[in-house]
Amino acid sequence: MRPDPGPTSEPAVPTRVVVVEDEPTIARAIADRLSAEGWSVSIAGDGASGVETVRRVHPDVVVLDVMLPGFDGLEVCRRIQHDEPVPVLMLTARDDETDMLVGLGVGADDYMTKPFSMRELVARLKALLRRVRRAPAAADPGVPAALELGDLVIDRASRRVTRAGSPAHLTPTEFDLLLCLAQAPGTVLTREQLLADVWDWVDATGTRTVDSHVKALRRKLGPDLVRTVHGVGYALEVPPGPDGTSGGATSGDGASGDGTDSAP
Structure with missing residues (x-):
């Protein structure tokens, strides 16, 4: 029997990111910062090319501006999430909670308002990737x-x-x-x-x-x-059970606590 050669070291696959942003200065700044982290970055400047780039690259995460030529970032998010779920961090120029809720509703995982710190952007993306990657191993x-x-x-x-x-x-x-x-x-x-x-x-x-x-x-x-x-x-709050009776946790993870002063 031949001796076990042991584990072989394979080069690490860089994190793949697609940046969909129509302002070249912002797109380039994001790409340069993420490239400095050792990530592989692809840039798209409008909605249609953003969808095509995501389908071609199969990125680990997408940075997506809301306001884009062609169709907007919300439509981009709908289309790429329909194809294959992917973590999305949306960028918006308006600090409007309605826009943010709509973005979350079409499949975005997080959002940042412009102007933003590149340092915070990297931190948010790393945290998002950690959550996604640890989920299958959490069982x-x-x-x-x-x-x-x-x-x-x-x-x-x-x-x-x-x-x-x-x-x-x-x-x-x-x-x-x-x-x-x-x-x-x-x-x-x-x-x-x-x-x-x-x-x-x-x-x-x-x-x-x-x-x-x-x-x-x-x-x-x-x-x-x-x-x-x-x-x-x-x-x-533990909702009622299927029969309308007061619900409760059935997997041993705890039970409902007492009521604290609250508002809807």
């Missing part, structure tokens, strides 16, 4: 694959969610946020704690990101699921 044989809370079912293995039997199409970030809240139902988690646990970064300027994602969850799963605790954060 623990000792933890039930599905978490059932009333009529809400969260399947950790397939990363699918249903409410009252109807599937909810969540982005990776929305799923991670929901799971984080569901693992401690009834417990109030601060915005800063959620930023650290879900987004892997803590910055007071990022609390609106949490708020926008909570609103997106409410739109997709119902307004009664996540409770706001003013000045503190959010808690997941």
Whole structure:
């Protein structure tokens, strides 16, 4: 028998990024900064070429401007997510929460408003990639694959969610946020704690990101699921079970806590 030659060292595959941005100066600045991180960057300057570039490159993550010639970034996001889910960080020139919610609704995972710090952009992208890459490895044989809370079912293995039997199409970030809240139902988690646990970064300027994602969850799963605790954060309320009775956690991950002063 020949001796085992042992593991062979293969060159690391660089992270692939597609930047869809119609302002050449901004696109070039982003590309240069990400290239300095050792990432492989492709640039597209309009909606149509952005979709084509994503389909050709199969990137690990997409940086996508909302305002683009041709069709806008929201339509780009819809088309690329329809083909194959990919993490998307959207860029917008308007600090308008409605635009942000629409972006999250079509499949974006995070967003930043212009002007932005290149350092923060890199940090956000790295955190997004960490979340996506750790998800398949997060399965623990000792933890039930599905978490059932009333009529809400969260399947950790397939990363699918249903409410009252109807599937909810969540982005990776929305799923991670929901799971984080569901693992401690009834417990109030601060915005800063959620930023650290879900987004892997803590910055007071990022609390609106949490708020926008909570609103997106409410739109997709119902307004009664996540409770706001003013000045503190959010808690997941266990919904009624399929038979209309008071729900509860059935996978041993906890039970609903008491009611704290809250607002819808």
